Amino acid sequence: MRDEPVPAASPEDTAPSPAARGPGRPKDLAKRAAILQAGTVLFVDNGYEGTSMEAVAAAAGVSKLTVYSHFGNKQGLFVAAVQAHCERMLPDALFARAPETPLAQRLHSVARAVHALCTSPEAIAASRVLGAPGMAGSQEARLYWDAGPARLQADLEALLARRSARGELRLDPADAQTIATAASQFIALLTGPAQVRLVLGCDPAPVNPQTHIAAAVATFLRAWAADPPAN
Template identity: 45%
Template sequence: MVSNASPASRPKTAAKTASPGRPKDLGKRAAILEAAKRLFSNEGFNGASMDQIAAEAGVSKLTVYSHFGDKEALFSAAVRAKCEEMLPDDLFAQELKGPLRAQLKVIANAFFALVSSDEAISTQRMMMALGQADDPLRKLFWEAGPQRTHDAFAAFLQSRVEAGELQIPDVSRAAEQFFSLIKGEMHGRMICGLCAKPSRGDVATHIEATVDMFLRAYAVR
């Protein structure tokens, strides 16, 4: 069960960081992030302790604090790492190959795979279960995951507007619409535990229809 304890009420010793100048061990950092992704997903933010994460990563708790400063910073980094793993920044690069429709399908498939993954479903349920005192944690999650993805896709859309391929008066709103359409009812039902992950064929049909709808709204006429 997720606790309603506020991040502000947690021990401030976690906020200490190592002195600058000494290079960090990138292998240990990667191990900590992998452990954090698993434990935050399985146990929730309050259920996963820094001791557990350190033990899972095979490092000392001091090493965890040295790399990430505090639990909130580690959570934010873990969310960002999971998003970058499944929806890398270069996915939105202008070098995406093929016609615009094909590029949008690639992005849509990667996004749906991310939001429908077991880790993402668990994390979103955790966010919904938090109390009002944990609002700062929700903000950390939003900025590390959904906001990053939104901003990158909005920049992608803007580049296509400037190239004359799309006609969009508000690219930020269009980015919101695209991702909301891609999630669709399937994602909401998964969050509520009403259905299992859809088949590959169902996802493909859903994404084809959604990308076509988006292009009907914003393709240059």
């Protein structure tokens, strides 16, 4: 995907007037899903600037007016595509309470999902778009943060706090700052250079993903587990 600057709003990015949309009409969920899928593919393949609402409509098999009706403009479609991808890769069930599951097994499940998300073509494409001139501090950037990194951080903090309360981690469950630090460290162990290489278009990391995931979990447990694994 090309790393191109995000242009100023143009007729392509501007939604039709409310009257043109037919306010009050129920949205078709199947059409919405088709538009999201088409938009995701085109953003990954063509970049932000290289994706038009007309092309999304054609790929989804709907009218351009329908695309605008669901998402308002191209920025709205991009943010919605990011949110849908994050929710699909990191479903709520991943962080649901499961005290019967051993800590290491639980962390491996989360680690596999986080690594898969952060190295997915969709996430790499989003990182390139958001790194373009004009996107720093934008609404799109803030919404992306809330939909992906912030949501992951909060869910992981809650999981670590619960496991700390059970005595499985050397963390005070009431110490929010230390819990947040531990969660950030866990995420950093799973991303780092491997993700940066993909964003920059370099060769993939030479380390096997499963080896990388296992090492990240082991490192985290050696640092924080009440009964750390042997070296």
